Amino acid sequence: MGIDITWARDELAQFLKLTELYRPADPPGVMTVSSHLSNRGSPAEIVASAHVVEQILDRVLPRWRTEVPGDRNKTVNRWCQHREAAQRADAAMQRDAEVRARLGDDAPQLSAGFMHPWAWDGAKALWRSGHFREAVTAAARKVNAETQNKVGRRDLSETKLFQSVFSQNSPKAGEPRLRLMVDDGGDTFRSVHRGAMAFAEGCYAGIRNPNSHEDGLPELPEHEALEQLAAFSVLARWVESAAVETA
Structure with missing residues (x-):
């Protein structure tokens, strides 16, 4: 059975939303000077989402753990490797057929x-x-x-x-x-x-x-x-x- 592309892309999109970085608002009446950024999702939500996303990545990009850089900006966001891999996988699922057709090779792919x-x-x-x-x-x-x-x-x-x-x-x-x-x-x-x-x-x-x-x-x-x-x-x-x- 093939991948459910719609479901997989939705899962990736949700993960990317949860791991997005933002600067939390200052408490009412308090002004702070800080460069601290937080993920939008809670740690529990992100870990649960990552469990599913990793399996999608293993299917779409089997070598993502070694091919996608994993040491950039980890001090800022521990999920940076997962985020880049998710973005690549999303593009692959969305545009793979188009890319192969445009490059003149739309033969069936073996996975x-x-x-x-x-x-x-x-x-x-x-x-x-x-x-x-x-x-x-x-x-x-x-x-x-x-x-x-x-x-x-x-x-x-x-x-x-x-x-x-x-x-x-x-x-x-x-x-x-x-x-x-x-x-x-x-x-x-x-x-x-x-x-x-x-x-x-x-x-x-x-x-x-x-x-x-x-x-x-x-x-x-x-x-x-x-x-x-x-x-x-x-x-x-x-x-x-x-x-x-x-x-």
Whole structure:
């Protein structure tokens, strides 16, 4: 499901209003000389709003914590990083389609936040700090672990695990299979499971292993890492949707 743009923008606007700085009025009959500024909202209101706003920012600007400057004017307003990120996110949601169309690239956009949770949840902490290669590796481990959990096997992992679970052979004791469709003896069943096995092998042999075992590799560009993460998201959806067949 996509973001509810209207709701998200309203939440950002409310947060920006609460964190706006102003100079409190002097008490009646008293004149003070002070440069002290206050937020319009109470600390409790701002913290409650920030809880929601941070989740919106994580979806719209996944790397806002590292890409948006966080040390400017914190002595004046501790929420300065959140405010700038909120303003950027609001502009992104409001004008993203327009900007892409005007720049000549209105192709569909791929967002990690919409990928399968096994892939994104495993990767997001490292992703947000710019460790893209390690993030993809973490996603691969998460998909492997969830597959092991689904079929109840810890004796196999990664390539050998997927060769077993997507095998077209009948299940044996201690060797359950994952079925993406009912085995009707037809070519489609054989093609689907042969393809799933080959795809999983490619993910681990061609993506996970080089990322994990090659020292000194340069950091992956973010768009390449996103493509690799998408591959594990596809595999995760297949595994989650598959039926477990036991002997």
